[in-house]
Amino acid sequence: MTLAIEARGLRRTYRTRTGWFNPRRVEIDAVRGVDLDVRRGELFGLLGPNGAGKTTTIKMLNTLLIPTSGTARVCGFDVVSQTREVRRRIGYVFGGDRGLYDRLSALDNLRYFAELYAVPAARQKQRIGELLELVGLTGRERERVEGYSRGMRQRLHIARGLLHDPEVLFLDEPSIGVDPVAARELRNTVAGLAATGTTVLLTTHYMAEAEELCDRIAVIAGGEIQALGTADELKHHAEGRRVLEVQAFGVSDEQLAGIDVLPGVREASVEVVGTSQVLTIQSDATVDVQASVLSALDGVRLGRVTARQPTLEDAYIAIVNGVDRTPAMVTA
Numbered sequence: 001m002t003l004a005i006e007a008r009g010l011r012r013t014y015r016t017r018t019g020w021f022n023p024r025r026v027e028i029d030a031v032r033g034v035d036l037d038v039r040r041g042e043l044f045g046l047l048g049p050n051g052a053g054k055t056t057t058i059k060m061l062n063t064l065l066i067p068t069s070g071t072a073r074v075c076g077f078d079v080v081s082q083t084r085e086v087r088r089r090i091g092y093v094f095g096g097d098r099g100l101y102d103r104l105s106a107l108d109n110l111r112y113f114a115e116l117y118a119v120p121a122a123r124q125k126q127r128i129g130e131l132l133e134l135v136g137l138t139g140r141e142r143e144r145v146e147g148y149s150r151g152m153r154q155r156l157h158i159a160r161g162l163l164h165d166p167e168v169l170f171l172d173e174p175s176i177g178v179d180p181v182a183a184r185e186l187r188n189t190v191a192g193l194a195a196t197g198t199t200v201l202l203t204t205h206y207m208a209e210a211e212e213l214c215d216r217i218a219v220i221a222g223g224e225i226q227a228l229g230t231a232d233e234l235k236h237h238a239e240g241r242r243v244l245e246v247q248a249f250g251v252s253d254e255q256l257a258g259i260d261v262l263p264g265v266r267e268a269s270v271e272v273v274g275t276s277q278v279l280t281i282q283s284d285a286t287v288d289v290q291a292s293v294l295s296a297l298d299g300v301r302l303g304r305v306t307a308r309q310p311t312l313e314d315a316y317i318a319i320v321n322g323v324d325r326t327p328a329m330v331t332a
């Protein structure tokens with residue numbers, strides 16, 4: 001079976017300048033030797049924190065960036081020496097607002113891009129109809145895009161990226177800035193896509209999105225793949241741990257640092273949810289850290305305290321927290 005995507009030792013270094021008064025030339029190792037095999041028809045997730053190297057990896061695979069070293073093939077074609085062959089077979093959809101004409105209707109946008117992508121005239125009408133159906137915009141296609149919600153725009157972007165029947169679709173953070181309901185509709189669209197046999201490489205920050213959609217997930221951080229497997233396989237990274245969640249109001253950085261070094265604690269993180277903070281403390285399953293955590297939070301107003309089994313999100317935190325996230329910088 002041929003692979004849809006095959007990368008070996010993919011590496012990309014950016015040369016840039018840093019510093020205002022005393023500018024220096026630096027090299028940033030954004031992607032540091034990525035090996036990746038994506039099977040045909042697979043929905044594959046690339047998950048990682050900000051600056052992990054996800055977009056850089058995608059741009060090398062879709063021929064927008066030349067790798068500093070390493071090789072990659074898409075549908076069997078080399079991304080550097082056979083760019084035309086690769087481009088003919090791929091679609092690229094990135095999150096955000098760019099790339100559509102607001103004053104035109106969705107239908108006119110798709111007609112315009114169909115011309116641009118040289119979709120044969122005889123095929124255009126049927127293809128556009130199919131895609132509107134796939135992304136759930138049938139009936140709204142004559143409305144101007146300026147009146148579309150973010151989620152609808154994003155689904156229209158996906159339709160645009162599919163006009164020329166690509167074998168592989170790169171979806172770079174499609175749900176960024178989209179509200180939860182629209183994000184669910186977007187996920188339905190992506191799942192529908194995979195059912196048509198298209199290979200999808202999806203990047204996301206959201207573990208739940210990756211878990212729901214992807215056949216396999218690669219967690220990337222610091223420009224390297226840290227873990228790769230099905231959601232169930234990734235969960236093993238949090239095996240032997242238990243999780244304590246504490247809702248709190250006004251925990252300081254010092255207190256959090258104090259919790260981090262308590263005996264038995266493996267990771268401690270905090271997320272602001274509305275007006276409260278939610279502390280998530282992962283510990284060895286054999287150690288009950290609740291009493292020592294609560295005593296470290298002495299004087300802080302607390303809400304709900306819950307002990308639970310680790311989820312995939314916890315596994316992700318366990319994988320990513322162990323990595324130095326800043327890409328290596330070398331002064332040139």
Ligand SMILES: Nc1ncnc2c1ncn2[C@@H]1O[C@H](COP(=O)(O)OP(=O)(O)OP(=O)(O)O)[C@@H](O)[C@H]1O
Pocket residue numbers: 014015016028029030048049050051052053054055056057327
């Ligand atoms: N054109 C560029 N010039 C210099 N550095 C860059 C450039 N593009 C990206 N970088 C750096 O390379 C690293 C990886 O960036 P990349 O955009 O690939 O990460 P990402 O995982 O897609 O992040 P995000 O989720 O924030 O989009 C980051 O440190 C980023 O600052």
